Amino acid sequence: MILEIITAGTYDSWNNFKMNIKITHKWLLDYLDTDATPDQVREYLSLCGPSIESVEKIGSDYVFDIEVISNRIDYASVLGIAQEAVAILPMFGKKAKFKENPLEKYNFKKYYLTHDRDIDNKKLNIEIKNKFLCPRFTAVIIDNVKIGTSPKFITERLIACGIKSINNVVDVSNYLMLAFGQPVHVFDYDQIKGETMIMRESKKGEKIVTLDEKEVTLPGGDIVMEDGSGRLIDLCGIMGGLNSAITEKTKSVVLFVQTYDKVQIRKTTMSTGVRTVASTFF
Template identity: 50%
Template structure:
């Protein structure tokens, strides 16, 4: 994901004398890449690329933490400031009034942490010019002083925040649950969405949907000029559901992009603290209720052993123990020990730091990979044998291309319509849980539909056409383990007859030294008339003419087809040839003449 950050906002979290371009250079070399720097008056806007597993960097504070660790490696003093993690407890005075609010979470797997607080005496108006300009630099537009605070907190800390109008929550209740298929919600952008089900939503005491969680708020709970009491809530959701909903509703908001990457639940309360402080200062709000803090599922950080000798051996150069400790501590790790360090992973890195190799990567990339001397590795690649199935596939492809066949490639996914109209691939097709398109919903169980489709598309362009596809089909899913990937080969053609295709097949078997090959008449579910193909009395495939109904589905005349199971062919191919020396004696040929009125067939019988 990409974020826009004004440098002035970044500077609120790092104390350094380095000029903007030096900070940009150091970050790009050793941390998040700064793709573009746009001067805006005395400020500059940084376009920063944040990689998927580093959502902790998707904020001004996160980038500042990286810069505070990286800049000292360039001889530049830098110190992190205004660290929100210094206060993980709610730091607000007790409320004079207690607004009633009930929060109910029907499924604990939907949320890892949910915290909220009521405030009153809110005065909604325009934000200060400095706030408006800061948001515009970051690519956001100002709404009002309340909503702008939620967007500003996301930019500052990387933790999305939502604010509801308390009086619009009927029954003073918020119920977080799964959506039901067909439910509708109108969001803040004025769009109405019909939900597919299993989305995370919030309803009020009257069953009205007031929030499409993690994506965008609902119009029913919107803060406007008449709002005087609000609910400030900060939370972290189940990431897969957020991504699914965001994709199919086409709402790729900044909040959605952060929530789908597992932000740190420990940042919830620090963000709530800053939210209350900003609402108090800018809107005159007062706290009017107790903190509601629901911790459904929190992952405990790991402790990892890191040998300094091992790290130096891995790096290939000597890295001082002082520098290793300094880098890790500046990144937020807790470090104890001497020659072997015990490193406690901070809460914001629990998802990507699990091994000592991960710690080594952090140390070495902050130091800068460009500092390492350039040497060819003093090693060699072990000899390995080629996979037999790959050898077989290569040999088949080269032979078929040599005799005039064209290879076709098709998607491994098919759609429901083709399955419903096509008996070939319907049986046992595995449906995807989260297809990205209605055209690709199931894994294919046969190559024949794709080959016939390619034949129908290309046949009008040529008088004669021979095609084949060699790829995997997917069979036998039990609901738990991955399905079997079975390599198959399908041959077909336009303006050729059954005997010609059978001749090509026999030539292929001869080329593969597969024998003895026999054919036994037996119609299949999609071929008829047809025959089973045997090598050494083991069934390896089928040959025949496509059934008229199947051919008609693809707008083709009846055409010949061959389908082979390459696993079975492999076991019976490449039979070693036996050499028989040429006789040193001349051949003896005897000619026999038979006079008969019987037919040749009767005589041979």
């Protein structure tokens, strides 16, 4: 599930969409080695980079409320703020360096695909009608999934950042986006009819019921995904379809990590009024 929260965003005088994200100080320190206090992080970064509008103490942690404008979406994540801190804090005499690069740590080099072993793979036929809709397509099927509650630290961080904890699969997708700034989406594999996914442009008047249970009438030219039965199961880059959502009965998951045509996403967002954090990232 792409982070399914409607942003409390606004447009500035240049028609740039602005939103706010929240991250916690302890989460930031997963990646950042610094001697700056939370208040110093807020003050110094706001002078030279991201506008951190407030820092609030919650329990034993602090929560940063950060304004993000559309031309600086690169810092809209925990890792993005850590990168800003590494560049800015030393100018004010504060130590700031990466503990490790998570983009190097978390990769697939130590894993290998199931077709390299004697394992019967699940099948998924993918067809992209227009390659310009999605310049980079990545998907993997994860089998034998057990739906349950998330680890406590994930739940606490999401709630502190204003995101409802739903279940372990949905929470991980939201956690990854806040951590790295890359929206991801998860489908229930068994709800994808015909084991087929076709990415195409929508036709004028087509409808999809999104994860928030609202029916959206599409103007046409929107990036959508249909399954083998012709049902629309994803309003790509914005919000998934309710008919392929993760439920307590889900056993297999399709994980999507995509790069979509940003112009198409912007047009759909403006014409339908459906704005999510994910659509702003894309």
